[in-house]
Amino acid sequence: MxxxxxxxxxxxxxxxxxxxxxxxxxxxxxxxxxxxxxxxxxxxxxxxxxxxxxxxxxxxxxxxxxxxxxxxxxxxxxxxxxxxxxxxxxxxxxxxxxxxxxxxxxxxxxxxxxxxxxxxxxxxxxxxxxxxxxxxxxxxxxxxxGIDEAEAILDFKTQETAYNAALAMGSKILQATLLDYMK
Known part of the structure; x- marks a missing residue:
């Protein structure tokens, strides 16, 4: 001190x-x-x-x-x-x-x-x-x-919706199997 x-x-x-x-x-x-x-x-x-x-x-x-x-x-x-x-x-x-x-x-x-x-x-x-x-x-x-959380969630949901739509459309188009083409 x-x-x-x-x-x-x-x-x-x-x-x-x-x-x-x-x-x-x-x-x-x-x-x-x-x-x-x-x-x-x-x-x-x-x-x-x-x-x-x-x-x-x-x-x-x-x-x-x-x-x-x-x-x-x-x-x-x-x-x-x-x-x-x-x-x-x-x-x-x-x-x-x-x-x-x-x-x-x-x-x-x-x-x-x-x-x-x-x-x-x-x-x-x-x-x-x-x-x-x-x-x-x-x-x-x-x-x-950093990221803007609201913008990132919105982008993710938009991409997820587009992906699911593409999968659904693909499954409807490709319903025929390989055996259908072999006939």
Whole structure:
């Protein structure tokens, strides 16, 4: 079972064990999933980007990491904690910086939200396309292999009636035996 990526260690918020206010150690996480696009890898075993779907949306990118030039946290959780501490201490000197940072993080979260929506729309489109392809393949298979049962029964009955009529007509014509011809 996987553990949660964010943990609180000695009052410090960590992402996979790394302090979120540190500016290092946060690589972009990519988790690829084969959704029928033909998963391919390069010679080093890395997934080729267009052949699979990247399902990851790392929390480190959504909530932010590191600090800015003023020493203010880029992480929303820590930023709100620092802002609450400023209010408790009645220190409103850096309020504009904190509010500007919250606005910036809010815009970043909106962008991440749009990216999730884009991925959802792509998956919906792909699902629709795959369903259409499945329907078309089944229709083609049915036309090639299948039969219309009503038409097949009607054809069979017509041929059976013609066969029985030919047998009946033949038996009436050939009622004379071989001995009749020998006379």
């Amino acid at each position: 996987k553990s949660a990526p964010f943990t609180l260690e000695s009052g410090t918020l960590c992402y996979h064990g790394i302090d979120v206010d540190s500016n290092t150690g946060f690589e972009s996480e990519e988790i690829y999933y084969d959704i029928g696009l033909g998963l391919k890898t390069d010679v080093s075993g890395q997934v080729i980007e267009g052949s699979a779907f990247n399902i990851s949306n790392p929390g480190s990118e959504v909530f932010g990491t590191g600090t800015d030039g003023n020493g203010i946290s880029n992480n929303l959780y820590n930023l709100l904690g620092d802002l609450a501490q400023q209010f408790e201490d009645d220190d409103l000197s850096n309020l504009d910086l904190y509010l500007g940072k919250i606005e910036t993080i809010g815009e970043d979260i909106t962008i991440d939200y749009v990216n999730v929506g884009q991925k959802t729309n792509f998956l919906d489109f792909l699902e629709s396309r795959l369903k259409t392809n499945e329907y078309n393949a089944k229709s083609k298979q049915s036309r090639l292999e």
